[in-house]
Amino acid sequence: MTPRSLTTLEYALLGLVTQSPQSGYDLRKTFETTAMGSFSGSPGAIYPALRRLEKRELIQGEVDATTALRPRMVFRPTKAGREALEAWLVQSIDRGDVERRVDELMLRFALHSVLGRSAPTHRFLESFLKEVGDYLTELNRQQRDVPARTPVQSRLALAAGIEQYRAFARWARKAVKAFEEETP
Amino acid sequence: MTPRSLTTLEYALLGLVTQSPQSGYDLRKTFETTAMGSFSGSPGAIYPALRRLEKRELIQGEVDATTALRPRMVFRPTKAGREALEAWLVQSIDRGDVERRVDELMLRFALHSVLGRSAPTHRFLESFLKEVGDYLTELNRQQRDVPARTPVQSRLALAAGIEQYRAFARWARKAVKAFEEETP
DNA sequence: TCGCACATGTAACGTGTTACATGATTCA
DNA sequence: TGAATCATGTAACACGTTACATGTGCGA
Numbered sequence: 001m002t003p004r005s006l007t008t009l010e011y012a013l014l015g016l017v018t019q020s021p022q023s024g025y026d027l028r029k030t031f032e033t034t035a036m037g038s039f040s041g042s043p044g045a046i047y048p049a050l051r052r053l054e055k056r057e058l059i060q061g062e063v064d065a066t067t068a069l070r071p072r073m074v075f076r077p078t079k080a081g082r083e084a085l086e087a088w089l090v091q092s093i094d095r096g097d098v099e100r101r102v103d104e105l106m107l108r109f110a111l112h113s114v115l116g117r118s119a120p121t122h123r124f125l126e127s128f129l130k131e132v133g134d135y136l137t138e139l140n141r142q143q144r145d146v147p148a149r150t151p152v153q154s155r156l157a158l159a160a161g162i163e164q165y166r167a168f169a170r171w172a173r174k175a176v177k178a179f180e181e182e183t184p
Numbered sequence: 185m186t187p188r189s190l191t192t193l194e195y196a197l198l199g200l201v202t203q204s205p206q207s208g209y210d211l212r213k214t215f216e217t218t219a220m221g222s223f224s225g226s227p228g229a230i231y232p233a234l235r236r237l238e239k240r241e242l243i244q245g246e247v248d249a250t251t252a253l254r255p256r257m258v259f260r261p262t263k264a265g266r267e268a269l270e271a272w273l274v275q276s277i278d279r280g281d282v283e284r285r286v287d288e289l290m291l292r293f294a295l296h297s298v299l300g301r302s303a304p305t306h307r308f309l310e311s312f313l314k315e316v317g318d319y320l321t322e323l324n325r326q327q328r329d330v331p332a333r334t335p336v337q338s339r340l341a342l343a344a345g346i347e348q349y350r351a352f353a354r355w356a357r358k359a360v361k362a363f364e365e366e367t368p
Numbered sequence: 369t370c371g372c373a374c375a376t377g378t379a380a381c382g383t384g385t386t387a388c389a390t391g392a393t394t395c396a
Numbered sequence: 397t398g399a400a401t402c403a404t405g406t407a408a409c410a411c412g413t414t415a416c417a418t419g420t421g422c423g424a
Binding site: 019034035037038099100106107109110111112113121139142151152153154156157158159160161163164166167168170171174175178179182 | 203218219221222283284290291293294295296297305323326335336337338340341342343344345347348350351352354355358359362363366
């Protein structure tokens with residue numbers, strides 16, 4: 001009963017219904033049609049997750065009678081839901097996040113729009129930039145110290161990782177600038 | 185009993201013991217210390233996975249008595265194991281792979297070293313390049329058609345995805361060249 | 369009337385996470 | 397003596413995947 005934390009999918013759902021109240025079906029469509037597909041859109045995952053969020057009173061569903069079709073359950077966040085979401089959004093970023101959960105970080109960033117203020121987004125980007133930089137240092141070290149007989153493919157795979165994180169770093173710097181121009 | 189396919193972790197383990205026979209402990213260390221950490225190194229995942237691979241006769245463990253410490257179980261692939269691995273390595277790449285399983289694709293690429301020949305790696309890169317290109321077209325389309333009131337953060341998150349895949353494309357082109365220079 | 373898009377769900381299954389347990393050897 | 401490293405494991409738990417089920421309204 002304690003405020004145990006949620007799964008990535010649950011946060012994604014909570015975030016989306018906070019951006020705009022919608023039904024399970026709408027959420028599925030969003031996952032299917034946008035780049036958020038990595039967070040799965042199978043009904044077998046979404047509907048149970050929505051039920052869990054409802055049971056914890058983080059969202060509440062309401063039947064939308066306006067449609068002529070089969071009645072839709074439209075979900076919106078409760079006060080507790082908004083709080084839980086915001087707490088997650090402003091969580092500090094650690095090494096593990098950038099190492100193995102970059103996609104989740106990007107989801108968090110995208111949902112920062114529900115915060116209104118821009119300060120947390122600034123902090124997010126600065127923090128992200130720092131952790132990515134640290135990890136890049138580590139990856140470069142790994143690349144330098146690669147054992148002699150390491151096959152080309154393995155070396156190249158490591159290089160791919162490095163390029164990927166370099167791209168993230170460049171993106172973050174650009175994003176910081178984009179924000180500074182908006183909020184002087 | 186039919187040759188059902190394996191999980192990513194199982195393929196990772198199978199690939200690593202094919203590169204060089206080793207124990208569960210060694211494998212854990214590899215996951216912990218290298219950039220492969222995203223494939224989890226918890227004992228609660230590794231040891232059961234090794235047991236499953238053994239039960240399917242894709243690997244076999246042998247007690248290494250040479251060490252003074254607690255006896256180690258050193259695993260190596262069986263013939264069937266090598267075949268299963270190779271079949272996975274040369275599998276064709278589809279859109280879903282690049283959209284939601286890029287990390288798995290990079291693992292596959294790294295393990296291509298066990299193939300000896302370079303032709304499959306060539307095919308992999310060409311195919312990867314094509315799918316990434318297609319997906320980039322789709323992402324660019326999404327960016328162009330972004331709904332009017334879409335918040336900055338969401339737009340930027342999409343931009344991050346685009347930059348990420350552009351980096352992959354650049355990497356793949358460089359990798360192709362690196363291979364052409366090696367095998368003229 | 370056939371099929372498709374809308375709309376929501378359930379059940380079985382396997383797997384990863386977390387946390388705990390064990391026991392030997394080496395080093396301070 | 398205690399801590400750290402080596403080395404392997406187990407148990408509870410919850411989650412996601414896959415596949416299936418169900419029913420409506422609309423257009424061809």
